[in-house]
Amino acid sequence: MRWFGFGFNAFQQIQTQNNPEYSGLDAEERLSSPTELKGHVNRDGRCFEFSQIRASWSRRASLHSDDAGCVCVAGFVNDSCRGVIKQSRGCRDVFISESHLTLAFLDRVECWDLQSSDETPSWTMGIDTQSKSSAVNLPLVPGGYIASKPPFFHSLSPHMQAKSLALGGEHVILLTATGAVYTWGQGSHGQLGHGGLLPEEEPRTVEALWGMKMSSVSAGGWHSVCISDAGDLYVWGWNESGQLGLPSQRLRKTSEKKTDQQEGELSQNSSTHQEEVFISIQAFPALFDVTPLCEVKTVSCGSRHTAAVTTSGDLYTWGWGEYGQLGHQSFSSSDEPQRVEFFRAQQLHVVGVVCGPWNTFAAVANEEGLAPEYPTKPLNKHGE
Template identity: 55%
Template structure:
């Protein structure tokens, strides 16, 4: 499987040549055209990669079928900080491996704070946002909990939940995939339908966004950099179009009428979806190129043409805070 990355690259998340100093904000790097990730993984094991984790800045972890690696992206070394082989007994028993200490921290199989969930949940997927959690059960039911200040829990309000609570609006529909952004949530049903809820400030839900529509009028670079420069129109001159800042209930989003959605990923304020035809669609905040095309904001899903032009079929997607990997 070949992986490509695009978006925020100031710390070398996508390729090391783009790294700059922390205090050199004037030279922040953005990657708009997808770049293949092949500097840290040799061709012999690339097809074995089963997951890719995107960290905020300098740290990345790679999980393959038989190996775990940790990479320090603030370092020019061509080898991981540490790596180890993982052998899982065929019967699922045995002592878990002791993972070594790494600079500035450690990796452990057991979380530092353990609190069991109700046995009836039987979780198959767990997605974590900035302040909320999303769980997909074996029966295809979605549960959410945590802070709900931006409607990201999907319960119709802005209150927080201390315990997993079923998203009642989706009750009776079997879901196959869930993803959590900074303050928004997306899930995909077995039928290929996609539901979105939470914060829509940058159009990350694919619903009409005030700030995204403003940028269609070609704002100056200063306006893009400083959101506070946008001023409200005088009373009577305001647009009649309805904009959605918070969607507290799940809303059905039709990305493309001809294809179902198979996989979805969420960044801090952007969303990416893979269709059954192998196309990648993105929308939301694109200031650093994380949408795969040139635009600061988009509240409408747009296809990333790079993969279609290269005659490649996208099968999976995962998002970092400000970047995307497909």
């Protein structure tokens, strides 16, 4: 599997060396076009591809696809942590924050301080390999989940039957085995989906989604998304940068201002725009069509942008794009989903996406042709 990255690159967490195609400050800090990540080459000259990517603001952790498993770290870290982490041999899953690297093994979970040169983890937890609930899907672990900073372990009731969990900037979203969604934490931007802006100290079910089985969840800085079993996308929370794909007043005003400056006169449509309905906070989950012609397969949230892969193998992005994290070969933001044309132009089939706060990483299947231009949902007997 090949991986491409774009967006914030000030610490070389995407592109580890200067590319002659780029020049100036933008070449170092911002990548607006997908750039292929290079796998680690071992002493024997064998190159291992990455099976998984996790990203924080200034760092990227890549899990190698070889049988033994090991983790490579790029970005803002000290010399002892840069490159392949020797203590990660046999690692099965990885999670990275601005302060710590979490490694999951078959029998234990370890948290390593990225600013320390110690050769022992700052925290470790054993896993009962005989237990049926011993599966690890970081940051979810048996009995609870791992936070991005101490105290690392937070317990969860076994009655919740947690399937996956995502950490936002100030909130948590959890998916149960039955497809129910729970959220808790700060709710000042509507990111909890309960209809208000109040915090929740304990997990609370998102009642607006009750009765609809969800298959995956993701959390951004202050917004949340989930996908139903039917491939429908639901969004809620902050929409200041269009990260929900809903009309953003800030983006529209910025666009009008640029148009006015270019034309040297006031926009003729200003009165029309004032009558539009803008959404800064969506406190309840809203059904959102990325494209009406195919379903959403997987989704990921950055701090203020969102990326989704469709069943057609296309990648769509929207929201804040000032570091090129939308991948449209520009540094513009958008409150409407746009397909990343790079992958279709290269006849590449996108199979997964992972967002860092200010960047995006897309997984592409090796030697797999692109799906038809517009694969549709099953037709009814009338061909509709």
